[in-house]
Each structure stands twice: as C-alpha cells, then as structure tokens.
Amino acid sequence: MSQQRIWIRGGRILDPAAERDEPGDVLIEGGVIVAVGTKLDASDAEVIDAKGAWIAPGFVDLHTHLREPGQEYKEDIASGGRSAVAGGFAAVACMANTHPVNDDPAMTDYIIDRAKQDSPARVYPIAAATRGLEGTEMTEMSALVDAGAVAFSDDGKTIMDGGVMRRILEYSRTVGKPVITHGEDRHLVAGGVVNEGPVSTKLGLPGNPAVAEVVLITRDLMLAELTGAHLHVAHVSTKGAVAAIRQARERGVHVTAEVTPHHLTLTDEALLGYDTNAKVAPPLRSAADVRACREGLVDGTIDAIATDHAPHAVHEKDLEFTEAPPGLIGFETAFPVVLDLVRSGELSPLELMRRLSTNPAKILDRPGGSLAIGAAANVAILDPDRSWTYDPAKGYSKSRNSPWAGHTLTGRAIATIVGGWLVYDVERGVLYP
Amino acid sequence: MIGRDLLGIEDLDRADIERILETAEHMREIGRRVIKKVPTLRGRTIVNLFFESSTRTKSSFEIAGKRLSADVINFAAAASSLKKAESILDTARNLEAMDLDAVVVRHAVAGVPKQIADVLSAPVINAGDGAHEHPTQALLDLLTVRREKGRIDGLTIAIVGDILHSRVARSNIYAFRKMGAEVRVAGPPQMIPAAIETLGVKAFTSLREAIDGVDVVMALRIQNERLTGTYLPSVREYSATYGIDREKLKFAKDDAIVMHPGPVNRGVELSHDLTDHRPGVILDQVRNGVAVRMAVLYLLSGRRQEGDPRVDLGSGEEK
Numbered sequence A: 001m002s003q004q005r006i007w008i009r010g011g012r013i014l015d016p017a018a019e020r021d022e023p024g025d026v027l028i029e030g031g032v033i034v035a036v037g038t039k040l041d042a043s044d045a046e047v048i049d050a051k052g053a054w055i056a057p058g059f060v061d062l063h064t065h066l067r068e069p070g071q072e073y074k075e076d077i078a079s080g081g082r083s084a085v086a087g088g089f090a091a092v093a094c095m096a097n098t099h100p101v102n103d104d105p106a107m108t109d110y111i112i113d114r115a116k117q118d119s120p121a122r123v124y125p126i127a128a129a130t131r132g133l134e135g136t137e138m139t140e141m142s143a144l145v146d147a148g149a150v151a152f153s154d155d156g157k158t159i160m161d162g163g164v165m166r167r168i169l170e171y172s173r174t175v176g177k178p179v180i181t182h183g184e185d186r187h188l189v190a191g192g193v194v195n196e197g198p199v200s201t202k203l204g205l206p207g208n209p210a211v212a213e214v215v216l217i218t219r220d221l222m223l224a225e226l227t228g229a230h231l232h233v234a235h236v237s238t239k240g241a242v243a244a245i246r247q248a249r250e251r252g253v254h255v256t257a258e259v260t261p262h263h264l265t266l267t268d269e270a271l272l273g274y275d276t277n278a279k280v281a282p283p284l285r286s287a288a289d290v291r292a293c294r295e296g297l298v299d300g301t302i303d304a305i306a307t308d309h310a311p312h313a314v315h316e317k318d319l320e321f322t323e324a325p326p327g328l329i330g331f332e333t334a335f336p337v338v339l340d341l342v343r344s345g346e347l348s349p350l351e352l353m354r355r356l357s358t359n360p361a362k363i364l365d366r367p368g369g370s371l372a373i374g375a376a377a378n379v380a381i382l383d384p385d386r387s388w389t390y391d392p393a394k395g396y397s398k399s400r401n402s403p404w405a406g407h408t409l410t411g412r413a414i415a416t417i418v419g420g421w422l423v424y425d426v427e428r429g430v431l432y433p
Numbered sequence B: 001m002i003g004r005d006l007l008g009i010e011d012l013d014r015a016d017i018e019r020i021l022e023t024a025e026h027m028r029e030i031g032r033r034v035i036k037k038v039p040t041l042r043g044r045t046i047v048n049l050f051f052e053s054s055t056r057t058k059s060s061f062e063i064a065g066k067r068l069s070a071d072v073i074n075f076a077a078a079a080s081s082l083k084k085a086e087s088i089l090d091t092a093r094n095l096e097a098m099d100l101d102a103v104v105v106r107h108a109v110a111g112v113p114k115q116i117a118d119v120l121s122a123p124v125i126n127a128g129d130g131a132h133e134h135p136t137q138a139l140l141d142l143l144t145v146r147r148e149k150g151r152i153d154g155l156t157i158a159i160v161g162d163i164l165h166s167r168v169a170r171s172n173i174y175a176f177r178k179m180g181a182e183v184r185v186a187g188p189p190q191m192i193p194a195a196i197e198t199l200g201v202k203a204f205t206s207l208r209e210a211i212d213g214v215d216v217v218m219a220l221r222i223q224n225e226r227l228t229g230t231y232l233p234s235v236r237e238y239s240a241t242y243g244i245d246r247e248k249l250k251f252a253k254d255d256a257i258v259m260h261p262g263p264v265n266r267g268v269e270l271s272h273d274l275t276d277h278r279p280g281v282i283l284d285q286v287r288n289g290v291a292v293r294m295a296v297l298y299l300l301s302g303r304r305q306e307g308d309p310r311v312d313l314g315s316g317e318e319k
C-alpha cells in the first residue's frame, strides 16, 4: 500500500474543534488533512462518496478492555482494534486489567508494540494505578508515562483505601495524567449484581445500590479537590454521581467524566429476562438515572462517551446470573445507540461528535478530535440513516456479549481513516492491517 | 395464560391459578385412594434437576410424577458435572437430546430456570430459584388457605421474616394478590427488599402492626447464617422481635391460621407453643404440595405432544 491520497466528497462536515457544521469535502494526503471545503478537486485521489453522511473526527474511546495479553480467547489487540475502526473509532485507550497487569513499563511497551503491528486503531494504554491492581502500592508513574501510558486506573478493582487514592492523586500531578476512578464502593456493592430497586426485588437478585457509586465518587471528588489532581470518573451511572460531579466542577475541581452508550439508553428493565449480556458494572440503572446521565452529558457535566468495551466468551456469559462476568462489547454499536440523543433533540450532531472525539482526545492529551488542516487524518464517515441488523457473530470482536444482538439499529460508521489510511469501509470491511 | 413453562406466579393470571387449584383438588382426591396412581402421564419422562439440595420439594415432585405414572429421573446435579465453570446451559442442551416431557429445576441463583427454559423445548417448572420465585409453594399455600378459609378473596395475609432472601415471599405476594387478598410483609428493615411496595404490598417493621387483624400469618424460614451478626444481631433478638408466639398472635383475627413453608426452626420463627398449635395446617401444606405438583405436571407435560393436549385424568387404576 502506498501513502494514500483520499478525497471525501460531498458530506456534512462536523468538526467540533472548529465549531464547524457545513456541507463540504475533506482531502487527506501524507497522513494529514490538507484541505477542507466545498470546491476541492483532487481527481487523482481515492474518492469516498460521503453523500448523506457525516464527516467527523475519528472517535476516541477512553475506556476499553482489549484483553491482550492473557485472555486472547475473549479479544486481542488486533480483533479489538478492528472492531473499533468498524465502529468509527480511530483511537482507543485500554485498561490495565490484562494478565499480567499493565503495571510495568515493559508491559506498556509491549501493548504499544503489538498495536503498531496488529491494530488499525491507535491504542493508548492506561496503566494500573497500583501494582497488580491490588490497591496498595502505587506504580512507577513516571516510567509508565515515558513508555506511553496516557492515564492511571485500577478500573473495576476500585481502590478502597482512601489514603492510597490520595497518594496516587497527589503523585499523578508530577506526570500530569488523569487518574481514572471506577466508582463502586465494594462494601456497599456487597455482591450486588443488579441495580437495587424494583427490578432487583422482582428478579430476586442481590441489589447493587446507587449509593455505592455516589459514595465512592464523592470521596474521590473530595480527594481531587484536596490534591489538585486531575480525576476522571469512568462510566457515570447514577443521578447522585452526576450531581456530585456537577457540584465539584462548580467548585473548580479538576474533574472530567465519561458515560457509556448503555448507561445512556438502557435501564435495569433490560435485565428482566436475566440476559447476562446486559450484566455490566456499574449496573444498568433506573429511568431517572438514565435521564440524569443524559442531562449531564448535554450540559457538560459529563465530557465524553466511552464504550467500556468488555468482551467475554459465550461460555462465560452462559453461567448463572451471579457468576457471569460483567461487561458488554460496544465499539460497533456505539454510534447508532448514542444517535438516540440526536434523534430526541437533546444533542446536535456536532455536539454528539464533540463527546465522541474532541473531548476524549483532550482528556487523554492525544491528537485527534479535529479536522483542522494539518491535523492527523483520523476521520469517521458516518451514515446516520442507515438501518441494519446487528449480529455480533458478523462483527470483528472475538466476543458476542451484546444486549443489542439481533436489534435493528439506525446509523452506522461507513468508513474510518486512521493516520491517513482508509482502514475500514462498510462494504469491504477492515482493510488494514 | 399458562404458557409452556411455569417459571413464576408473576406470569399467571387469576384464571390460570384457579384452573391449577381446581385440578389440584382432583389430585388430592387421587391421593386419598387406596391405589394412588393414575395412568395419565404413562410413558412420559420428567427430570428433577436439582442444583441445590431440597429433599422435601424433590420428593414431593417425585411422588407427584409417579402418581401420574410418569418416569421420574432424579438428575443428581450437585454431585455430577454441575460444578463451577461448567455452563449450566451446556447441561440443559444435553438434556434437550433426551426428549423430555418436563424438567423441574431448583437452583440457588435466581433466573436459572428461565435461562434453561430459553434453550429447552420441554416445559420447565421452577422448583425454586434463589430469591426469585417458588411457584408451586405459593400454589400449595393458596390451596391450603382456601381449604381452611373457604376463600382467598378479601383475606388479609401477613408474610413475616427475611423477605429479601425469600422466593416463597415473592411467589406468595403475587399469588395472594392475584387471588384478591391484601398482602402485608413484615421484618427487619435490612430484610425488606428495596421498592417492595411496587409489588403491591404494604411493608411493616413492626410485627404487631403487620399482623393486626389478619386472617393468615405466614412465617418464613430464616437461614442460620444470617443470624450471626451480619444481617441480624442474634437468634434471641430475632425471635423476640419477629418470632410468632401466642402473645403476638392475639393481634391477628381469632381464627387466624399460622403457616410456614418448612422446615421450621423451632423457637425462632415460631415459638414452641405455636408449632403444636393447629399442626393440621402445616401437615396439610405437605399433602397439598403433592396435589399441586401433580396438577402442574399434568397441565404442562401433558401438552408436549402435537394435537389434543388434554390427557385423561380418568378415575385411575382403582377401577
């Protein structure tokens, strides 16, 4: 393959970084965007017809699990990267809960190396905040950042010792990277697997109360305030947490936050048939929580949409509800699912793109999220009207754990360009590597 | 309407419940014959798939199946392949190849019967799943109360104890409400599940208020491991506040009956003086259990074949 010259013709340009929403073309050459406008002529370039489609910065996913090394039967960097670009994602940040854990610069190196060879999407490793995700000894943040780590998190293994969390936040200021908190107080969760409320009562499954999230996130917001560090709150799911983050922002706390497509669109009622594919952590919540998350995303309390793509094998999800691991795959369904916020009138297309690209790129301090001339050519071309039936078996992830399996979705990524390369085209599939 | 499976009382309507109870009355009659066996389900195979041990419920289903002449196979689930990490659905798929007429499932985790029903074509009967439902227990409780009181409509029933962990409580809430009774629940607040009122009941922390003027008091079994300080301070404290005794029972109607799904922890849920009070009711629950399970097996596994699903209840082999 030679260096590509790509002419994206006749779409709706949505560039949140430039507040631009207008019809036009984009021309890419040498890995960067060289022209954006209406009267381009590059007849010698490869043409992508974007009629009726949106041309937006490639999506950036703040929260994913790629499972390599150690659990390649669920996913690996290659399959995860392919699934990502098939959903319009140009870059994904991957959590540290691999086997072994990414708590060492050599492991960060390894992931980056594998991604360069195998993944069509950019991969940004998030390093563990504590060794072995044990919640006690902090990792070598400085060396990890030198190796390429973009943030620190123990994710699902919430750091329960507030003293440890405080030291981590303090020390993170030396590297200027965010510390990401998965807000669930383990003692309050107490084995709960379904949001505590009418649904858990009906199902007879242990309830996981909203307050488990609110308590932990409130603690971390206060610690961020105390230390002046950058706290990033993963997958906000409760009304109380949205309110706590909003108040902290008003006080000037350096906090950013993400919400997942599932917490924006599904309630705990999705579990009434015991579908383990809808079992996630934090759990799907009540309609009031969903409403609050949407409001938070609209008013800027929550900055970004992140998938928390978490592949698990069929035999693992086929277990009893309490035994099945939490998590769902999300790359290929994210765009059509969150388009719901545009259809409902809550977000403009431009504002939705900001939350999928510009804002997460800014949080990670990585290039992307912009269609400016000279910017790295990471572009998603999206058809907001295309209807299709989602079959995970036909997708690129190795796993199939999706609550949207068999659903007819509207909206689809039709092409993705990463670093100037057309890596995905809906008709031809993933093209590279 | 009665579907293919019986996963919970939640899925039934009043007419379904009445039909099951009527059928159970016939079955009780069979149970009183000298030869307690009818050929109704001859040649049919029923599997008892108990992932959690329960001698009482399992033998009740076994007797019920045998009285209808079905072949009943007890799948020794806990002992064989069903240890951790083996997919329960693999087990179910293996059963599918055996062309069964009904599968009776008991599991410690809520939802397993539903998960199994989703992959099996044979009818699945829930014999108790976690804290979700135990529909045949509720049906037998309805039958018992109806036989005692002559009706369910207009009665008031108080369910007392660990509502949070109780499948019997949930099934009985649905069952008695659907049949026109008022249902109250009472227990320590940490054992009353969130939003229980959404099931149409009134929750009480005061036992005295809960049983004030009721027709039926149903005490739930409390697991010993919950009485050791994590959920409740002690056995003594529980029995003093929520144990049913003659003194507390004075607040209920004079002719109130006391029920318990068994086995009773004597001196904990029911005082010693009460375990002997009207013992007939609790023994009748056992007899009604077999009748109700016969009715359910008859109504569900009789449908497996194409064509007329009705099977002849007949007058049995007595003739």
Ligand SMILES: [Zn+2]
Residues within 6 Å of the ligand: A155, A156, A182, A234, A235, A281, A282
């Ligand atoms: Zn998480």
